[in-house]
Amino acid sequence: MPESNSPSIPRRLDSAAFASALDEIASIVGAAHVRRSASELDAAAKATIPAPKRPGAVVHPGSADEVAAVVRVAQRHGLSLWPCSRGRNWGYGSATPAREGTVVLHLERLDRIVEVNEELAYAVVEPGVTYRQLKRHLETHHPRLWCDCTDGPPDGSVIGNALDRGLGVSHYADHFGALCGLEVVLADGETVRTGGGPQDCKTWHTHKWGVGPYLEGLFTQSSYGVVVKAGVWLMPKPDAFCAFQFDLRDESRLPALIDAVRTLMLEGTIPAASHIVNDIVALAILAQYPPGMVGKHSRLPDDVRAAMRARYLVHPWSFGGGLQGSAAVVRAVKRELRARLAPLGKLMFIDDRVVRAATIANRLARTSFAAPVEWAVRRFAGKSLEMLAAAPHVHSVLQGTPSDYFVRHAYFKSSLPKPDVADPDRDDCGLIWFAPIAPMTGRHVEAVLAICRPLFERYGFDFYAALLTQNPRSMIVLMAIFFVKQSAEETAKARELYEALGRATGAAGYQPYRVSVTGMGEVAGLAPDFAALARTLKHALDPNDVLAPGKYGI
């Protein structure tokens, strides 16, 4: 039963009042769009994080008007709503609320691509629109435009990720940065458009700051409103594009690599985002725990990890990203990258030619030529066949084509084989992201790694670390805790590790860039003055705590 578990929210609904509120909502959205049976709620309570909270119901409005009407009903009845766009927020809580019993306001039926402006390179979408859907729409109707996507779930929401300030893979990786012009349903059911412009404002989706106070940031990582429409900036298909992939020769030179990446980004030679990933990231993408090890070892024994590294030719740290622009500029950048990174390791460019060669090699590897092909690929490209098979996926995700390929890393420690279509919630994969952000210097990133790596060891988990450039000055140190959900002990330990990581990095002055619903209480404790301001705003905009109670601790 939906009871707010926050002492600051005294109101409670008894079963009958709750049922009658849901009935009223059903009369708005249709009975088929209110999920309230035990089995439906069991499914809705599934998430990869430890101990996800069970929602009181799941409501699926079909339009922005229905969203506003549902919010008004919730306001009247003292119901709390947890807005969620697509619910693919794996590792951060999926579609589960921060508090037991909150009603999930699921927006997947708001899936219209309202407009694509080819000249000005933007789309206007609803929160149910996915990366896959947007890319297909562009390929079909506007092939001159590319979108950014994440290497996460292809059916994740474009808006949902941006409102969580998630990161993509191209130079439009800063998804909130590329959001422009929101339509928001407030807690009183009123709808507001950001930007302060006149009716039919021509720059609503082109001028991010608008006029008057810039308020869009209010609706990110927060509980101040329900975004029902947004402009998303797109890229013109570039004249030239290629991916690059770089293996760091000497592990101890990681700080030098990070400093080089910062310099290259600050001077504008390479754009956000590029990723530096460690061996466990690569292994989680390319492979799974060896048979019989899941449940027996909470982390790969060192010798097994070493053997897997050798088997897949995985380096301790690799670096990759995409380059795009006019042909002349891309050529110049490639030359520059070669000159700057050569002293540190091996650089390779992945263009259409390489993708074709990789495809052929992969096809041959499934024939009787497997052995000589594998030998040749290892010998001359320095890659395993599995890694070569990854090249086309890297090449296409950087162009905005999302893929299940990468996100199946969630099954690294699953006893199930990796499925074609990943659904780690359904498949009980244990995964929680921990994502502090550091100034992009070798010293700072090393400091964060030095705090976290021993904690992973102490709690007995594989140390998965991906270093993502959020901007030229900041690097997200994205760590995954893979745990076996079926093991109560591993689950408890995963949660303890998560909390220990938060405490240790916070004490050292590093903030998370984003938190899972598990850690939302803690994050508000980091900055009491900031939290007080955020609560003042919450009280002004949503005094009855109707929207997303507990989100980011507010």
Place this chain on the structure above:
Amino acid sequence: MPESNSPSIPRRLDSAAFASALDEIASIVGAAHVRRSASELDAAAKATIPAPKRPGAVVHPGSADEVAAVVRVAQRHGLSLWPCSRGRNWGYGSATPAREGTVVLHLERLDRIVEVNEELAYAVVEPGVTYRQLKRHLETHHPRLWCDCTDGPPDGSVIGNALDRGLGVSHYADHFGALCGLEVVLADGETVRTGGGPQDCKTWHTHKWGVGPYLEGLFTQSSYGVVVKAGVWLMPKPDAFCAFQFDLRDESRLPALIDAVRTLMLEGTIPAASHIVNDIVALAILAQYPPGMVGKHSRLPDDVRAAMRARYLVHPWSFGGGLQGSAAVVRAVKRELRARLAPLGKLMFIDDRVVRAATIANRLARTSFAAPVEWAVRRFAGKSLEMLAAAPHVHSVLQGTPSDYFVRHAYFKSSLPKPDVADPDRDDCGLIWFAPIAPMTGRHVEAVLAICRPLFERYGFDFYAALLTQNPRSMIVLMAIFFVKQSAEETAKARELYEALGRATGAAGYQPYRVSVTGMGEVAGLAPDFAALARTLKHALDPNDVLAPGKYGI
């Protein structure tokens, strides 16, 4: 006497209460830092806009703590404060408040450069720090870093301009975009740091969004707090730099040029900001109204304008900006620009070599060789000597060295000669900016020009238009109304034109990117839903309207 002229703020202070509040403030900041005499207030009421409002006093705190203490006194006594950083907001209201009698909270004494981080390329400054001061500090102590500046007043505030979301001239031109990590005194006197990070948060000045709701936008173009410290992103001194200058051959091809600029920016070939300026902009920089014309003609007669264009070899539209990056990338970009712009007009690059040549030519032009030098410069470079003299200023402002050179355009219609150091407030120059923003397409920008140009003609003012790239999708159509302040008729007409421009562009769906204190009431009328939200926030954060009453109509 300070009386709020808004019917929504009923409280009034009588003279004695007001004097006693000021006495209390004097006890905090020192009596010397409270200006309240009639002559001081006369000076403080000077601004280039029509009918500036007279403040009730001007208070100059010396530290953030003093700011907080003054705000608390104001809160207690029902006094209203108008925060102003340096007051060089010429054309937008300078240091004058939106309402008669508001006490100006002048922050020029908060002029510390708190920190410069060379590795991560940012500075932390107080609101009194000027562009000139910051550039000199960098040149002396951190020559490897460049800052952006505007082509406006060198003694303008770095923070003040950013909070007004002003625009600079380099690829860090979006000054609010380059602001990261604020310390803000709220209306209750409490201080808050944005970003939500822990004490001593390492990414406070590197990660713009922080964690939890992104709230920095609240403190721009608004009255929600007093920013007393901010991080400002800087650029590493590039390997290569040059300016470019382009003259459009055929006036009717302006839309094609705008579309080309958008394409070049969207693909990343050229960065923000570049400027397209019309003939009146160039003439205002290079020259003044011919003798005897000020006061006689409110706009240049067509034949005079044509003669001046010929005299100074000014084109109807010119385009310019800076390029920086690694040497190879800059070379590639130059080639690309040549290929793309050649069909439309004449492109010239201004590098150190050209600057040296211009300097020599200018020196020779002051000797007996003047005539042949001028002939040669006009014949071979296609430039007037005056225009050649501008090249070094263009070259250096794009590197962050501010200069009085450009801003002396405010004296275009003054009967005073252009002074070395511009002070258009003191010198009674009449200037008001009108700055709508349009999607960056030839069609939209032409539409705005087609709305505004006839209004300038109807009201009898020179049509000054500079097209500034705010981002790859949006162009600010910056228009100046130059009027003779001594003429009541011209002043009234300037104000009427300003209002007519606002009505006409608003009705066509174009919003201003920024408004002068004169037009702040109107802007809130553009978007009632947005204004209602902004007022809810104002009520929550500053229920007694202590801070900047009337700012942006809120």
